Amino acid sequence: MPILHTVNKSPFERDSLDSAIRHALKGSSVMLYEDGVYGAMKGTAFADKVSGAMKDVSFYVLGPDLKARGIDESKLIDGVKVVDYSGFVQLTVDNDKVSAWT
Amino acid sequence: MSDIKNFLYLNRRAPYGTVYAWESLEVVLIGAAFEQDVSLAFVDDGVYQIMKGQDTSGLGIKNFSPTYSALGDYDVQKIYVEKESLDARGLTVEDLLDLKYEDEDDDWAEKDSIKVVSAEELAKLMDESDVVLSF
Amino acid sequence: MKFVIQVNEGPYNHEASTSALNFVRAALDAGHEVFRVFFYHDGVNNSTRYTTPPQDDLHIVNTWSELASKHDLDLVVCVAAAQRRGIVDEGEQERNGKDGNNIAPGFRISGLGQLVEGCIQADRLMVFGD
Numbered sequence: 001m002p003i004l005h006t007v008n009k010s011p012f013e014r015d016s017l018d019s020a021i022r023h024a025l026k027g028s029s030v031m032l033y034e035d036g037v038y039g040a041m042k043g044t045a046f047a048d049k050v051s052g053a054m055k056d057v058s059f060y061v062l063g064p065d066l067k068a069r070g071i072d073e074s075k076l077i078d079g080v081k082v083v084d085y086s087g088f089v090q091l092t093v094d095n096d097k098v099s100a101w102t
Numbered sequence: 103m104s105d106i107k108n109f110l111y112l113n114r115r116a117p118y119g120t121v122y123a124w125e126s127l128e129v130v131l132i133g134a135a136f137e138q139d140v141s142l143a144f145v146d147d148g149v150y151q152i153m154k155g156q157d158t159s160g161l162g163i164k165n166f167s168p169t170y171s172a173l174g175d176y177d178v179q180k181i182y183v184e185k186e187s188l189d190a191r192g193l194t195v196e197d198l199l200d201l202k203y204e205d206e207d208d209d210w211a212e213k214d215s216i217k218v219v220s221a222e223e224l225a226k227l228m229d230e231s232d233v234v235l236s237f
Numbered sequence: 238m239k240f241v242i243q244v245n246e247g248p249y250n251h252e253a254s255t256s257a258l259n260f261v262r263a264a265l266d267a268g269h270e271v272f273r274v275f276f277y278h279d280g281v282n283n284s285t286r287y288t289t290p291p292q293d294d295l296h297i298v299n300t301w302s303e304l305a306s307k308h309d310l311d312l313v314v315c316v317a318a319a320q321r322r323g324i325v326d327e328g329e330q331e332r333n334g335k336d337g338n339n340i341a342p343g344f345r346i347s348g349l350g351q352l353v354e355g356c357i358q359a360d361r362l363m364v365f366g367d
Contacts, residue, residue, distance in 0.1 A: 001229050001230070003228060003229060003234075006364075008252070008253075008256070008365075008366075009367075015146060016114075019114065019145060019146055022186070022221045022225075023145075023221060023224060023225040023228060024225070025225050025226070025229055033256065034252045034253075034256055035252075064259070084263075085259050085260060085262070085263035086263045086266065086267060088260060088263065089260065089263045089264045089267050089269065090267070092238075092240075092361050092363065093238050093269075093361075097231070097232065097233060097234060097361065097362070098234070098361060098362065098363055098364075099112065099228060099234040099236065100234075100236045100363070100364035100365075100366065101114075101236070102236060102245070102364070102366040102367055105357055107356070107357055109353075109356065121278060122245075122278065125277065125278055125317075125318065128317060128349060129277075129349050129352060129353065132348065132349040132350055132353065133349070133350075133353040135350065136350070136353050136354070136357065138353075138357065233356045233362050234362070235243075235356065235362065235364070236364050236366070237245065237277075237278070237364075237366065
């Protein structure tokens, strides 16, 4: 019963991304939005943790929140998929339930 | 026709610094009337909510920690505390409130509500729930 | 799919309310049902009709009211959280002896049971917070 874990805080501000990853079982997904999109950028102190988790967990990032923050898609960790709000809605439908890590 | 869902209340905040701990507890208490299958999970700074010995008299605000001890009366019998969160904070179950419930299936024997679980065990519990409430 | 949405933060201070607005719009556009939007903690501050944001910025409160009107949404403000934060409708004004009320169109004040009931009735709970 896969969960969609949502993370809306920067990993530098809050341990929410860390906690979400720690509780994401194989086959689940993580949705980064609001300030959580910073966790999708390559070259940060958290990038290896995200890349490592991607072996078992799918990572998504909200396009409008990236654009708002001036983050070009070329700056994202390989394999993180960009979705818009309709994609975000679809992810909540495709997964069994949502767990919000605020 | 069973409308009973497995509710997991995810608590990750320390008490008093923000209102989330108290206001999430209010949902649990009101929610008891709906007779769903309720579990509480204390993770990250949420473990601080159930530390014993809280005394707010110096701040002039309400000490709501006694309410946790009443949870058994509200049919909340499953209180999961994450071991990794305790360890990171130098805490053990001895630092926590002694939360109990009376098991109606065992002649009302008093039992411990708190179960210390690993992150992986908690992840599986979350997976088995129907709805995860976070505050 | 039937959604219940929980909004835990007020307008402007956090992105939560605008994220919830955008999510609700996308869900409705995709043909899903939004069973209820429940405003809790500082989220109740999304329901005061006295905000005056700059003209060139999003009017969050009015956007919720308009969305509710257009799609017949049930916007519920938690009574306990509202009382703590000074969100008042006519009933609360009378009950608590206040000299006015401030609730915006489309919102109604009710109990926490509405959130729990929403979680029972809906297929998905979405929480937007800090």
